Amino acid sequence: MFDYRQYKRGYFMPPVECNDWVKKEYIDKAPVWCSVDLRDGNQALVEPMSLDEKLEFFNKLIKVGFKEIEIGFPAASETEYELCRTLIEKNMIPDDVTIQVLTQARPHIIKKTFEAVKGAPRAIVHVYNSTSLAQREQVFRKSKEEIKQIAIEGAKLLKELAEADGGNFLFEYSPESFTGTEPEYALEVCNAVIDIWQPTPDKKCIINLPATVEMSLPHVFASQVEYMSKNLHNRENVVVSLHPHNDRGTGVADAELGMLAGADRIEGTLFGNGERTGNVDIVNLAMNMYAQGVDPELDFSNMPELAEMFERLTQMKIDDRHPYCGKLVFAAFSGSHQDAISKGMHYRIEQDPSKWTVPYLPINPEDVGRTYDSDVIRINSQSGKGGVAYVLEHNYGMIIPKAMREDLGYAVKDVSDVNHKELAADEVLEIFERRYKKFTPVFKISEVHFKQIDGIQTEVTIEADGKTTVVEAGGNGRLDAVSNALSKHFGKPCDVICYEEHSLKQGSDSSAIAYVGIKGDDGKEYFGIGIDHDIIRASIDAVESAMNRSMTE
Ligand SMILES: CC(=O)SCCNC(=O)CCNC(=O)[C@H](O)C(C)(C)COP(=O)(O)OP(=O)(O)OC[C@H]1O[C@@H](n2cnc3c(N)ncnc32)[C@H](O)[C@@H]1OP(=O)(O)O
Numbered sequence: 001m002f003d004y005r006q007y008k009r010g011y012f013m014p015p016v017e018c019n020d021w022v023k024k025e026y027i028d029k030a031p032v033w034c035s036v037d038l039r040d041g042n043q044a045l046v047e048p049m050s051l052d053e054k055l056e057f058f059n060k061l062i063k064v065g066f067k068e069i070e071i072g073f074p075a076a077s078e079t080e081y082e083l084c085r086t087l088i089e090k091n092m093i094p095d096d097v098t099i100q101v102l103t104q105a106r107p108h109i110i111k112k113t114f115e116a117v118k119g120a121p122r123a124i125v126h127v128y129n130s131t132s133l134a135q136r137e138q139v140f141r142k143s144k145e146e147i148k149q150i151a152i153e154g155a156k157l158l159k160e161l162a163e164a165d166g167g168n169f170l171f172e173y174s175p176e177s178f179t180g181t182e183p184e185y186a187l188e189v190c191n192a193v194i195d196i197w198q199p200t201p202d203k204k205c206i207i208n209l210p211a212t213v214e215m216s217l218p219h220v221f222a223s224q225v226e227y228m229s230k231n232l233h234n235r236e237n238v239v240v241s242l243h244p245h246n247d248r249g250t251g252v253a254d255a256e257l258g259m260l261a262g263a264d265r266i267e268g269t270l271f272g273n274g275e276r277t278g279n280v281d282i283v284n285l286a287m288n289m290y291a292q293g294v295d296p297e298l299d300f301s302n303m304p305e306l307a308e309m310f311e312r313l314t315q316m317k318i319d320d321r322h323p324y325c326g327k328l329v330f331a332a333f334s335g336s337h338q339d340a341i342s343k344g345m346h347y348r349i350e351q352d353p354s355k356w357t358v359p360y361l362p363i364n365p366e367d368v369g370r371t372y373d374s375d376v377i378r379i380n381s382q383s384g385k386g387g388v389a390y391v392l393e394h395n396y397g398m399i400i401p402k403a404m405r406e407d408l409g410y411a412v413k414d415v416s417d418v419n420h421k422e423l424a425a426d427e428v429l430e431i432f433e434r435r436y437k438k439f440t441p442v443f444k445i446s447e448v449h450f451k452q453i454d455g456i457q458t459e460v461t462i463e464a465d466g467k468t469t470v471v472e473a474g475g476n477g478r479l480d481a482v483s484n485a486l487s488k489h490f491g492k493p494c495d496v497i498c499y500e501e502h503s504l505k506q507g508s509d510s511s512a513i514a515y516v517g518i519k520g521d522d523g524k525e526y527f528g529i530g531i532d533h534d535i536i537r538a539s540i541d542a543v544e545s546a547m548n549r550s551m552t553e
């Protein structure tokens with residue numbers, strides 16, 4: 001049954017209008033980031049991570065720059081508990097990093113959690129209970145007052161056990177399923193918790209507003225967050241945290257608008273792993289800030305390494321289109337995009353290499369450990385001359401003359417179209433060489449001699465149809481003299497309309513490439529190339545190839 005009438009909107013608007021967040025244009029400061037990869041991410045995996053895998057993940061999160069890391073739900077399993085004990089007992093928690101542990105608001109689970117964090121240099125104990133209408137009615141079958149009592153009792157027990165332990169603990173409370181909870185009621189429960197904890201500037205508490213299930217447009221969530229942020233007790237000593245999930249595919253928008261609405265902290269995961277459609281993707285969020293010139297306070301400069309670790313340990317796959325990280329997110333196959341990117345890259349070098357404004361690429365791929373050569377301009381049947389020229393320039397140092405690009409562009413895309421596949425750089429090179437140099441010729445020039453009398457006089461030895469002929473001709477330069485010799489011998493025009501050359505490699509073994517275009521007797525342009533250590537030889541080869549093309553096409 002595919003019937004939309006069985007559904008209705010399950011969220012509640014705040015009792016008063018809350019839309020000050022609309023007036024803020026962008027996020028100008030990184031929030032406090034809390035990774036929940038090892039808890040929410042882990043609990044959603046087909047095979048939760050082992051102790052060693054979690055330790056590797058933890059160390060990588062530290063390397064990226066996370067200062068708060070929810071390491072698990074210690075009462076859930078031996079592995080979760082052991083991770084906690086290992087990090088504490090082996091002094092693996094850096095001084096500027098705080099671990100966080102999650103517990104239900106149930107006494108035996110809270111007690112077990114405190115046993116797990118005993119001796120931690122610092123720890124956030126995160127307690128939650130569900131407050132939504134659906135869960136109150138269906139799961140707990142309790143009244144609003146009874147559900148509030150669960151939160152109150154949990155909050156009291158946290159305070160009591162922390163005081164008894166004397167350790168360095170901070171508290172966090174989540175009205176789980178906040179998005180399905182009436183905002184006035186969520187506020188009432190959170191304020192009851194704050195009133196118990198009595199946070200101070202030195203010991204703030206965290207109120208975490210989860211979009212446990214994302215239920216609304218992001219602006220609705222932002223209004224709910226603003227309502228909470230404006231009405232929480234002791235607000236200056238409360239860190240308002242968000243924990244968006246991505247059920248509607250707008251977890252990132254929830255987090256961003258929620259920050260505009262007053263949130264100070266974000267809980268999320270790398271690449272958006274997590275329950276169902278995932279937690280909010282912190283890589284995406286942080287890179288969105290980065291791409292607008294705001295310091296995200298996380299370092300994603302080696303995205304390929306991070307992605308490799310993530311895929312290996314979680315056995316999840318990062319989509320090819322995943323923002324800032326997927327294999328294809330910097331790739332341009334289409335001609336007009338390639339042309340603009342290629343021109344934008346040159347413009348940047350000419351104008352100000354310290355600024356990035358290249359069209360179609362929100363960030364410089366090199367910033368996240370990607371390369372221009374293999375990641376950006378890729379060739380298939382949608383590609384154009386600019387892209388093909390870019391590939392040859394960036395991979396082989398060949399600067400294809402403008403006049404030749406269209407002819408080459410169509411030749412390359414035709415191959416891709418016929419074979420129905422992307423072409424790698426070496427395949428583009430092969431097409432280029434086959435078209436302009438390595439094809440079966442009508443004739444060959446086996447010898448050339450020059451004399452400098454009244455300009456240049458030449459003797460060109462031409463081999464065609466099994467015959468060898470020496471042709472004499474003159475010209476105002478070597479290339480002109482050779483093209484005149486060819487024209488004389490074959491009785492066809494060989495007018496050079498384009499000639500460019502440049503060296504290909506630096507150093508003693510440097511070779512040169514020459515590009516020649518001629519106009520044939522049909523008025524069409526034909527191109528050839530020559531590559532040799534001797535630039536004269538390279539240019540003669542190029543005109544020979546161009547003339548041959550005009551006689552074979
Ligand atoms: C949105 C989230 O991601 S929340 C985090 C979810 N993560 C997990 O659950 C992973 C780890 N969890 C576990 O390993 C287990 O659930 C445990 C070990 C914590 C508890 O297991 P169990 O004791 O078997 O109970 P279970 O999780 O099924 O909970 C059921 C009972 O706890 C109650 N309960 C569930 N959550 C809470 C809560 N946050 N606060 C208070 N009571 C709760 C339920 O109402 C139910 O009560 P009942 O026995 O009276 O019917």
Ligand SMILES: CC(C)C(=O)C(=O)O
Nearest residue numbers: 128174176177210212
């Ligand atoms: C425990 C809470 C914060 C949670 O994971 C959620 O509500 O999604």
Ligand SMILES: [Mg+2]
Nearest residue numbers: 040212243275
């Ligand atoms: Mg969650």
